[in-house]
Amino acid sequence: MTWFNSTTTKKITVKKHLWVKCKHCNSHIYYKEWTKNMNVCPKCNYHGSLTAHERIEQIIDKDTFKELFSNIVPLDSLKFVDLKGSYKDNIHATSKKTGISESVITGHGNINSIHIVLAVMDFRFMGGSLGSGTGEKILRAANYAYDHNLPYIIFSASGGARMQEGTLSLMQMAKTCAGISRLNKKKIPYISVLTNPTSGGVSASFAMMGDINVAEPGALIAFAGRRVIEQTIGEKLPDGFQTSEYLRDHGFIDAIVNRKELKKYISNVLGFFNY
Ligand SMILES: [Zn+2]
Numbered sequence: 001m002t003w004f005n006s007t008t009t010k011k012i013t014v015k016k017h018l019w020v021k022c023k024h025c026n027s028h029i030y031y032k033e034w035t036k037n038m039n040v041c042p043k044c045n046y047h048g049s050l051t052a053h054e055r056i057e058q059i060i061d062k063d064t065f066k067e068l069f070s071n072i073v074p075l076d077s078l079k080f081v082d083l084k085g086s087y088k089d090n091i092h093a094t095s096k097k098t099g100i101s102e103s104v105i106t107g108h109g110n111i112n113s114i115h116i117v118l119a120v121m122d123f124r125f126m127g128g129s130l131g132s133g134t135g136e137k138i139l140r141a142a143n144y145a146y147d148h149n150l151p152y153i154i155f156s157a158s159g160g161a162r163m164q165e166g167t168l169s170l171m172q173m174a175k176t177c178a179g180i181s182r183l184n185k186k187k188i189p190y191i192s193v194l195t196n197p198t199s200g201g202v203s204a205s206f207a208m209m210g211d212i213n214v215a216e217p218g219a220l221i222a223f224a225g226r227r228v229i230e231q232t233i234g235e236k237l238p239d240g241f242q243t244s245e246y247l248r249d250h251g252f253i254d255a256i257v258n259r260k261e262l263k264k265y266i267s268n269v270l271g272f273f274n275y
Helices: 031-036 052-059 087-098 132-148 167-186 226-233 244-249 259-272
Strands: 002-004 011-013 019-021 028-030 066-068 104-111 114-121 152-158 190-199 212-215
Touching: 019 031, 028 031, 052 104, 052 114, 052 152, 052 259, 066 132, 104 132, 104 259, 114 132, 114 259, 132 152, 132 167, 190 259, 212 244, 212 259
Parallel strands: 114 152, 152 190, 190 212
Antiparallel strands: 002 011, 019 028, 066 104, 104 114
C-alpha cells in the first residue's frame, strides 16, 4: 500500500501484513508474533486459518514431506456455468491466486520421525470444497497408506461438496469413505483432524471416520448450517452448537487439541498404535 504524506509529498510505503486483527477478540497482533504463534491469537487462543502448506510446515518434520498426486486437478464434466461465470474460469483464477491446483494437498512425510501419509485441505481453494479431484486425491492417498502400511492423517477444512460438479461431487463422500474403510483390514490407524470450518459433505464423510477424531478449539463443525436447521425444526438451537467444544461434550469427537500441541498429540497417538 502506498500513501503520500500531504506536507512533504514524500512517498510512504506501509508494509503489507504488519498487523493482524483477531477475528474473535479484535485485538491487533503484530504479524510476526501471530505467525510465530502458528496463527493463533495470543490473547484469546482463537485459531486462525492456515494454508495447506503452512499446516504441512507446522506438522511435518523439516524436509521430509514428499507430495503425491499433484497432477490431479478439478474435473469440469458438466461444463458448469452460473451467474458469476464458468467453473473452468473459476478454477483457473483460484489456482492462480492460491498457487495450488485442488482443495487438498496429499503426500507422505514424518511426524516426530514417524512415517505417515497426509492429506491437508486448503479452505482458500473454493472454500475447501470436495470436488472429484479432491476425492480422488484423498482416495489415492488412502490407497498409498494401505499399500505401504502407513498411518493416514487428514486435516479437514471445508464448506462441503463442490456444487459446480453436481452429483459427481456427492459421490466423493462414498468413494473416500470406501478407501479409508479398507485401512481397517490391515489395522492401519486413521486420524482425522477437524479444523475451522469442517462442514457439509466433508463432515458427513471422511472427516468423522477417524479411529481418533480430534478438533482444534472453537472450530465450526457442522453438516447443515444453523439457520437451515432452525428453520427446519422450528426451534432455536443452543449456544455453542456446532463448535468443537459442543461436539466433544456430546461424544462426537474424542478430543480438542491446541495447535501447538497437535504434532506431539498425533505422534503420541501413533505411538499408542505401536508406530
Ligand atoms: Zn483474539
